[in-house]
Amino acid sequence: MAITLGPNQYGKAEVRLVTVNRNGPVHSIKDLTVSTSLRGDLAATHLAGDNSGVVATDTQKNIVYAFAKESPVGEIEDFALRLGRHFVREYDTITGARILIDEHGWERITVDGKPHDHSFSRAGKEKRTTAVTVDGDRTWVVSGLRDLVVLKSTGSEFHGFPRDKYTTLPETDDRVLATAVTARWRYQGPVPDWGTSFAEIRRIMLEKFATLHSYSLQQTLYAMGEAVLAERAEVAEIRLSLPNKHHFLVDLSPFGLENDNEVFYAADRPYGLIEGTVLRDDAEDAGLAW
Numbered sequence: 594m595a596i597t598l599g600p601n602q603y604g605k606a607e608v609r610l611v612t613v614n615r616n617g618p619v620h621s622i623k624d625l626t627v628s629t630s631l632r633g634d635l636a637a638t639h640l641a642g643d644n645s646g647v648v649a650t651d652t653q654k655n656i657v658y659a660f661a662k663e664s665p666v667g668e669i670e671d672f673a674l675r676l677g678r679h680f681v682r683e684y685d686t687i688t689g690a691r692i693l694i695d696e697h698g699w700e701r702i703t704v705d706g707k708p709h710d711h712s713f714s715r716a717g718k719e720k721r722t723t724a725v726t727v728d729g730d731r732t733w734v735v736s737g738l739r740d741l742v743v744l745k746s747t748g749s750e751f752h753g754f755p756r757d758k759y760t761t762l763p764e765t766d767d768r769v770l771a772t773a774v775t776a777r778w779r780y781q782g783p784v785p786d787w788g789t790s791f792a793e794i795r796r797i798m799l800e801k802f803a804t805l806h807s808y809s810l811q812q813t814l815y816a817m818g819e820a821v822l823a824e825r826a827e828v829a830e831i832r833l834s835l836p837n838k839h840h841f842l843v844d845l846s847p848f849g850l851e852n853d854n855e856v857f858y859a860a861d862r863p864y865g866l867i868e869g870t871v872l873r874d875d876a877e878d879a880g881l882a883w
């Protein structure tokens with residue numbers, strides 16, 4: 594029997610980075626959580642404790658902060674590409690890097706109807722995300738968002754599902770549909786304008802959620818993904834994860850009241866979890882030599 598070292602990677606997880614752009618009196622801020630993960634010829638440290646090829650995770654963290662100072666962070670995809678390429682190009686033992694970035698949104702506080710120069714409020718729980726993988730001179734960019742919470746108070750039905758002795762869910766032709774969208778999409782083709790692409794994909798998903806008369810969250814998922822692929826040629830595929838944030842009608846009959854689809858109990862758990870990928874058949878599969 595032989596025992597061998599399998600795939601391995603290492604890095605600094607969840608480096609919290611906040612930058613303040615102080616060019617003039619109107620400041621802007623970026624609030625990121627950055628994770629680095631490196632692969633390569635790292636057998637020596639695993640097998641013999643020889644660290645001569647190990648870029649310390651502390652060094653990786655320092656590089657994140659130093660790069661944020663050396664030039665503006667900009668779009669998270671650009672920052673992740675700079676970091677990933679640096680690790681692969683700079684260190685002989687490192688052949689691959691994966692950089693994950695979550696961006697936490699801040700909005701300017703409005704004072705007397707005007708956006709304030711240097712005071713901000715946190716914009717909910719929603720995050721913009723990217724995962725950049727560098728493998729030699731090939732690059733993959735998978736961007737997305739998490740915790741985009743949406744709700745429609747009508748325009749959603751759910752019926753026609755099989756009924757047996759375990760089925761208690763009533764059929765409905767008018768329900769509240771709510772979810773917290775997690776989406777990840779893989780880019781293909783020439784480098785897009787990352788910010789515009791993100792804003793458009795987000796808009797397309799929101800508009801489809803709002804306007805589709807839904808017969809299931811599965812149908813909504815596919816329609817949202819399909820709309821993104823139809824309008825955005827830079828997206829090769831999109832994955833969606835949609836928890837069904839159930840809103841159950843409260844039985845008001847004990848109080849002699851009728852519930853006309855107006856009073857709900859917003860259940861926390863368990864929740865249905867609807868997940869799927871929407872693809873185009875001519876997607877470019879390989880990493881991009883950007």
Ligand SMILES: O=c1[nH]c(=O)c2[nH]c(=O)[nH]c2[nH]1
Pocket residue numbers: 751762808809810811837865
């Ligand atoms: O949109 C839905 N899809 C389901 O698969 C499902 N299952 C369920 O209990 N409610 C719902 N709603």
